[in-house]
Amino acid sequence: xxxxxxxxxxxxxxxxxxxxxxxxxxxxxEFRILxxxxxxxxxxxxxxxxxxxxxxxxxxxxxxxxxDGKAEAEAMKEHxxxxxxxxxxxxxxxxxxxxxxxxxxxxxxxVANCTGCHAIAxxxxxxxxxxxxxxxxxxxxxxxLSIAGKIYxxxxxxxxxxxxxxxxxxxxxxxxxxAKVFPMPGSDWMGDQxxxxxxxxxxxxASRVKAPxxxxxxxxxxxxxxxxxxxxxxxxxxxxxxxYAGIEALTPADVMSAYIGATPPDLSxxxxxxxDEFLHNFINDPQRKLHGTGMPRVGLTLEAxxxxxxxxxxxxxxxxxxxxxxxxxxxxxxxxxxxxxxxWKKQIWRDLH
Amino acid sequence: MAEFEKANSVGEWFDQRLNTTSFWxxxxxxxxxxxxxxxxxxxxxxxxxxxxxxxxxGIFLLMYYKPDVNMxxxxxxxxxxxxxxxxxxxxxxxxxxxxxxxxxxxxxMFTGIYYGSYKKGREMIWISGMLLFVLFSAEGFSGYMLPWxxxxxxxxxxxxxxxxxxxxxxxELVIWIRGNFYVSDSTLTRFFMLHVLLIPLVILGTIVxxxxxxxxPHVNNEEGEFFDYKEEAEKYKSGDKANAKVISFWPDFxxxxxxxxxxxxxxxxxxxxYHNAFAxxxxxxxxxxxxxxxxxxxxxxxxxxxxxxxxGFFFEIAGISGKDLGLIAxxxxxxxxFVLPWLDKSPMVKPANQRPLFKWWFWLMMADLFVLTxxxxxxxxxxxxxxxxxxxxxxxxLFVSLPFITKLEAKxxxxx
Numbered sequence: 001x002x003x004x005x006x007x008x009x010x011x012x013x014x015x016x017x018x019x020x021x022x023x024x025x026x027x028x029x030e031f032r033i034l035x036x037x038x039x040x041x042x043x044x045x046x047x048x049x050x051x052x053x054x055x056x057x058x059x060x061x062x063x064x065x066x067x068d069g070k071a072e073a074e075a076m077k078e079h080x081x082x083x084x085x086x087x088x089x090x091x092x093x094x095x096x097x098x099x100x101x102x103x104x105x106x107x108x109x110x111v112a113n114c115t116g117c118h119a120i121a122x123x124x125x126x127x128x129x130x131x132x133x134x135x136x137x138x139x140x141x142x143x144x145l146s147i148a149g150k151i152y153x154x155x156x157x158x159x160x161x162x163x164x165x166x167x168x169x170x171x172x173x174x175x176x177x178x179a180k181v182f183p184m185p186g187s188d189w190m191g192d193q194x195x196x197x198x199x200x201x202x203x204x205x206a207s208r209v210k211a212p213x214x215x216x217x218x219x220x221x222x223x224x225x226x227x228x229x230x231x232x233x234x235x236x237x238x239x240x241x242x243x244y245a246g247i248e249a250l251t252p253a254d255v256m257s258a259y260i261g262a263t264p265p266d267l268s269x270x271x272x273x274x275x276d277e278f279l280h281n282f283i284n285d286p287q288r289k290l291h292g293t294g295m296p297r298v299g300l301t302l303e304a305x306x307x308x309x310x311x312x313x314x315x316x317x318x319x320x321x322x323x324x325x326x327x328x329x330x331x332x333x334x335x336x337x338x339x340x341x342x343x344w345k346k347q348i349w350r351d352l353h
Numbered sequence: 354m355a356e357f358e359k360a361n362s363v364g365e366w367f368d369q370r371l372n373t374t375s376f377w378x379x380x381x382x383x384x385x386x387x388x389x390x391x392x393x394x395x396x397x398x399x400x401x402x403x404x405x406x407x408x409x410x411g412i413f414l415l416m417y418y419k420p421d422v423n424m425x426x427x428x429x430x431x432x433x434x435x436x437x438x439x440x441x442x443x444x445x446x447x448x449x450x451x452x453x454x455x456x457x458x459x460x461x462m463f464t465g466i467y468y469g470s471y472k473k474g475r476e477m478i479w480i481s482g483m484l485l486f487v488l489f490s491a492e493g494f495s496g497y498m499l500p501w502x503x504x505x506x507x508x509x510x511x512x513x514x515x516x517x518x519x520x521x522x523x524x525e526l527v528i529w530i531r532g533n534f535y536v537s538d539s540t541l542t543r544f545f546m547l548h549v550l551l552i553p554l555v556i557l558g559t560i561v562x563x564x565x566x567x568x569x570p571h572v573n574n575e576e577g578e579f580f581d582y583k584e585e586a587e588k589y590k591s592g593d594k595a596n597a598k599v600i601s602f603w604p605d606f607x608x609x610x611x612x613x614x615x616x617x618x619x620x621x622x623x624x625x626x627y628h629n630a631f632a633x634x635x636x637x638x639x640x641x642x643x644x645x646x647x648x649x650x651x652x653x654x655x656x657x658x659x660x661x662x663x664x665g666f667f668f669e670i671a672g673i674s675g676k677d678l679g680l681i682a683x684x685x686x687x688x689x690x691f692v693l694p695w696l697d698k699s700p701m702v703k704p705a706n707q708r709p710l711f712k713w714w715f716w717l718m719m720a721d722l723f724v725l726t727x728x729x730x731x732x733x734x735x736x737x738x739x740x741x742x743x744x745x746x747x748x749x750x751l752f753v754s755l756p757f758i759t760k761l762e763a764k765x766x767x768x769x
Contacts, residue, residue, distance in 0.1 A: 010723070014716070018706060030391050037393075037460060040719070047727030048654040049631050055731050056649055244431055265639075269430055273638035319434065319441045326442070327626035334619045341608075341615035348608040351594045352388060 010043055063284035065302045067155040068094040089166060093159035096192045101200025109198045113187070114145065122146035122209045131250045138183040139259035141238050141250040147209055149202030151231055156299030157199050161187050168296035169287045173260075221314070221321065228311035231304050236267065239295075244268035245315045260294035271309070271316035279309050381603035385586050387574035388600045394572065395613035396461040401560070402614050403454045403621075410446040411549070418499065420545035422538045425501035426640045445625045445633075451493055452632035453621055455655035458486055466693070467715060469702040470573035476694040477566040483691050485563060488556045490656070495548040497653065498541060502637030507650045509536045509544070515663065518680035535643065577702035649732060657729030658722050662686045665725075665745030667738050682745055689752050696752065699759035701766060710762040714755060721747045 014036055021032040064071045069090025073083035110120075119127040121144050127134070134141045148157070159167035163186040165174045174182045187195070212226040233247065239256055241249045243266050249256065257263045270279065281288065283305055286295040300308065313320065360366035367373045386394075417437055419428040433440035462482065465471055471479035494512065498505045513530050517523040532539030571582060580598050589597035600606055624632070631654075636647055652660050662685075666678035689696075701708055705715040724744045731737045 010720070012716075022706070033391055033393060040723075041456065044654070044723060044726055045631070047723065048657060048730050051727065052730040243427075244435065269638040272430075272633075273635050275635060323441065323445075323626055327622075330622050330626065331619060334615065334622060338612070338615040338619060341612040345608045345612040348604050352600055352605060353595060 010039070014039060057278075060281055060288050063281055065153065065284070065305075067097075067153045067159065067299060089163070090155070090159060092192070093162065093167075094155045096158035096195050096199070097153075097155035099193060099196035101193075101196035101198070101203075103197070103200045103204040105194075106197035106199070106201030106204075109194055110145075110201050113198075117142045117184070119144040120146055120205060123205050132252060132255075135251040135255040140183070140256065142183070143234065143238060145202055145205070147206045147230065147234050149199065149204065150206035150209075151235055151301060151304035152299045153301050154199050154203070157202070158195050160299065161190070161195050161198065163188060167299065169285060170294070170296045172292060173294055225311065225314045228307045228314065231307040232311045235298055235300055235304060235308055239264040241266045242268050242312075242315060245311075262294060264295070267312060267316075269316050271312040276309060276313070279312065280305060283308065382601050383586070383590075384568075384602035385582050385589075385599040386572050386602055386606040387578075388598055389574040389576060389578065390572075391575060392609075392613050393460065393464040395610045396457055396464060398607070398610035399614050399617055400454065400457050400461060402618075403450055403457060404556075404560070406446055407450045407454065408553070410443040410450065411553075413440075413443040414447055415549055420499070420542050422501060422541055422641070425499060425541060429500045430638065442625070445629050449621070449624045449629050449632045451496060452653065452655065453624065454489065455493065455653075458489060459655070462486065462690075463719070465573075467705045468573055468575065469577055469697070469704075469708075472694045472697055473579075473700065473702055474570040475573065478563070478570065479694055480691060481559060481563040481566050485556065485559050486690075487687070488552060488559060492548060492552045492556065493653065493655070495544040495552065498544045499548060500637060501541065501641045502634075503639040503641055503645070503647050504634050504637040504650070506536055506641035506643065507647055508652055509540060511650055512652075513540070515680060515683070518677055573702070575704065577704070579702075649730075651730045654726065654730070657727075658725035659683060659686050661725040661729035661741050662745045662748060664733055665741040667733065667742065682749060685749060685752075693755075696755040697759045698756050699763040699766070701762065708762060709765060710758050714751060714758055717747075718751050721751065 018032070018036055021027050021035075022029075061071065061075070067090070069086050072090070073087045076083040076086060111125075114120075115125045116128075117138070119125055119142075121127070123146070127144070129137070131141050152160075156167060164184050165171055165182050165186070170182075174180055211223075212230055214223050214226050218226075229245065229247075232242070236242075237247055238250045239260070241247060245268070249264065251259070253263050274282070278289065282290065283298070283300060285297050286293045287297070357369055360369055364373070414433060417428060417433050417440065419425055429444065433444050435441070465479065465482065494508075498509045513527055513536065516530060517527045519526060528534060530540075531537065532543055578598075582599060585597050585599040589599055589601070594600075634653070636649075639647075651657065663679045663683040666682055667675045669675055670678060697711075699708070699711065701711075705712045721744055724740065725748065728737055728741050728744065733741055
């Protein structure tokens with residue numbers, strides 16, 4: 001309705017404008033016409049691009065990287081829901097995240113509790129089975145934890161260790177008492193300090209991982225691409241392929257489909273099809289953008305998420321730098337051409353007036 | 354055969370054989386254009402330029418594109434966009450060019466309507482121009498399918514489905530067009546053929562015809578003035594260029610065209626490099642999937658107004674289903690512009706704003722097309738559906754009432 005009214009008003013205003021300007025002797029006629037045409041073109045553009053986007057993709061809350069449950073609790077209260085449980089859960093996770101952990105003690109706990117299923121290749125804990133067998137046993141290949149302490153937020157890791165389903169916002173896939181059980185059990189029974197120690201160890205281990213090797217004399221772009229690829233593989237690569245980068249999901253597609261109910265999409269062109277803003281919003285908490293999706297919240301820090309999205313752009317829009325370099329040159333050339341064209345026209349038309 | 358003297362120059366050599374001097378004079382230096390024009394008269398030459406850009410970029414894309422459902426998407430988005438040197442540039446020129454060519458077609462078309470350049474001897478200019486509009490629409494639609502993205506697939510599905518509404522032969526016709534029961538590889542390959550061969554071929558021929566139609570009735574001018582071209586041409590040739598009402602096609606007219614084109618190219622290449630997403634819908638960067646319908650299906654912006662007329666009728670009226678009514682209205686919208694010269698009963702050839710009644714019709718039509726375009730993209734639910742319905746009705750009513758309005762206008766003008 002709003003648009004309809006605006007459309008009519010604009011048409012009437014243009015008509016009036018046209019009549020008024022035609023009475024003014026000092027406004028060049030061609031300028032008057034150009035103004036009217038530009039306003040109409042601009043209005044149509046506004047209608048089918050920004051306005052339509054706004055109508056079809058309602059804005060959602062800004063992504064939050066605090067992982068302290070505050071934003072969630074607030075949203076629940078706004079809807080008149082009881083947020084006590086969420087507040088208690090994330091309150092504990094945030095308290096653990098703030099504790100100083102002991103990496104030495106953490107290592108023992110990790111060996112006792114995690115390395116049975118998880119590899120930590122950088123620390124010498126190799127993967128026990130092939131990806132196919134791991135996927136067949138767990139539904140999805142369990143992540144290698146080499147850089148987990150760096151790319152995942154520590155509050156989130158604490159919440160995840162206590163109750164992975166709750167931390168990842170996939171209660172709808174694994175309801176309490178339901179037939180499906182998430183492959184990783186929660187460790188509610190562990191003490192806060194113990195959890196903090198494990199996170200300290202993972203963080204320590206991650207800091208020992210060296211930057212990926214690149215060819216000598218590699219460009220800045222290649223160096224950042226190699227580093228971003230590691231983060232992308234760790235954060236996304238167990239479920240998602242990225243064909244244009246030669247990355248195939250570690251978990252076979254059919255197993256994945258049985259596990260989650262759909263085959264996770266190849267992400268090669270997601271920077272074009274979804275765009276930067278959507279990706280950040282979605283990765284930060286998939287449920288907000290696509291309610292009911294099987295994709296879990298993975299708890300990436302802002303830095304890691306930036307690396308993931310940047311990698312998607314480096315693969316999906318690999319010629320961006322070339323485009324931005326060539327653009328100004330072409331435009332400068334055209335401006336010079338236009339200047340000559342104007343002079344030539346003036347010369348030819350001098351005799352005609 | 355006439356005796357051929359030995360030529361003294363290359364020019365003379367060709368002149369002896371091809372009569373180039375006369376040809377150049379007839380086609381260029383003594384092809385007369387009215388002087389009283391503004392930059393909107395450069396849209397034709399601008400369209401020829403944009404078409405050339407589309408043709409050339411299309412030839413480069415054709416070298417790497419693969420018309421096969423399993424390869425099409427990656428041949429565009431990987432091979433062309435990322436592997437081939439400057440493949441991205443050609444694709445952006447082609448994609449943005451397709452969108453911008455429609456923008457300029459619409460400006461060209463509504464310039465014609467505004468200045469009354471479709472009547473009193475100029476009917477064939479109008480009809481050949483409308484033919485080009487239809488051909489460009491078919492070219493745009495067939496080309497949109499080639500990247501084989503989600504919107505390619507579902508737009509093809511929805512648009513081919515329209516033909517199913519035609520009585521008696523509808524269902525068979527849809528299968529005949531698709532080459533299968535659903536949109537499939539055979540659909541892609543035939544639309545590929547249409548896009549790169551048949552339609553461009555017909556377009557080229559029609560462009561030549563469109564130029565030819567201008568020759569005898571001459572180009573209209575800003576005031577719709579009729580004058581004696583012979584007399585004015587004599588004035589020009591005798592050196593009185595300042596007082597002649599005509600200018601030569603070359604170099605006078607084309608120097609102005611070239612200026613407008615050069616300025617427009619700055620805008621065009623700005624879009625190509627920095628603002629091309631409007632012409633290449635994000636949804637189309639998801640590979641086609643016949644099992645996954647996108648949340649919103651909509652055509653490119655230049656088809657939105659007619660798409661909105663198609664879906665504007667969403668309920669049954671007098672026993673005719675909404676789908677059939679929409680189809681009838683859609684057919685009406687496509688065909689009605691062709692007969693505009695006969696719907697405008699007023700003999701007045703003047704800018705719309707100098708016509709007492711037509712000016713209201715013109716600006717109301719523009720406003721209605723704006724509403725149709727903008728609502729054509731929005732989901733047709735709730736109030737949106739009703740806006741679409743009333744805007745579609747308005748479109749039809751405006752055209753049906755045009756003969757009466759213009760007749761009244763003619764009577765009024767006669768009485769003054």
